[in-house]
Amino acid sequence: MVDDPRQALARLAQERGVSLSALSRMLGRNVAYLQQYVGRGSPRVLPERERRMLADFLGVEEVALGGPPVAPVDDVQVPWLAVSAAAGTGRAAEEERVIRTVALPAAMLRRLGVTAAQASMIQVAGDSMVPTLLDGDRLLVDRSDRRVPQAGALFVIRRDDGVAVKRLVPQGRQVAVISDNAAYPAQVCANGDVEVVGRARLLLREV
Template sequence: MVMTPQLALAEAARRRGVALSALSRMLGRNQAYLGQFVNRGSPRVLPERERRMLADFLDLDEALLGAPPPPTQEVTVPLLAVTAAAGAGRVPEERVIGRAIVPRTALRAAGVAPDAASLIGVAGDSMAPTLRDGDRVLVDRNARRLVARGGIYVLRRAEMIAVKRLIPHGSAVEIRSDNPLWPVERVGADEIEVIGRARLLLRTL
């Protein structure tokens, strides 16, 4: 027999030795309310407040009364076969090679929507010590507009993809490396395509 919310409620009330009419009054409803729910399926779903009150009173798992499952605590994001060079740039091969698991709390803290997230690898030392060779960065593809104070972005320039610190200057963009050994460049904003902002560093220690 499938344990429906109606059956679970009726069985729990029987074990507790309390009538459905009394439980209905406890909820502030008319005494026929839960009887109709059990016998006629009306209402079709118990409201959250009432479901919680009944679960607490009857010492019952709220899921048995029809509570939706909790949201998954992890999100899978596409892992791209692209290495964003923290150096001179690298010709990309943009294709999904797998899925990587990222905690939902991490995405929420970084302000990244799950459907706008992707992971790419980092190669080279131009962004050291902020980014190291072999790191992965979570890219927010919804964040393509450069902020005035600058930030770390993944960009495409000609046929190359790189991860750099970008600072807008009117119609130009300053391309900086965190490694002081690398030169600063200034190019026209139309010479690069911003793929997204690097929001989260994933590093294996």
């Protein structure tokens, strides 16, 4: 049985040794925000973004904080890695640990040609891929698909110890690393200078 989300939040914060005021500031809210949520029921339900941030920080599934129930059997649990793919000048590689899992329909993965064992979720950071990708977008990455097609495609890459998401277009023995935002110039690199982590197959965005 799942605890009341308000009670669960108060208990988890106490167990982690963090105050509700500190968690409120982490959400960009005033210090009394979560005290009012726990004590007065205002807001009645936490917005999805805030619930996800709290679940990530506290190391629990969103269902514990009032999120949707666990996925049905037909869904596949895809690992969400603690790595942000920079849509900018590059982001230092972080430990690729699993924050939590995200339920995606098995039928959708099959339609995309992505096997569950090679799928992972990461978050986009920065603005170099605007308007295609926005800061905070989530990407489903197929780590089994690393071949860059002649027409080009979006890939998560490692370069100079940084992780980024870029559009790659082959140019003979080189590859063009392109940002969709015209403010960021394209670069042409030797194939060996760019490690392709996997192809971005699906964009998830809050609206």
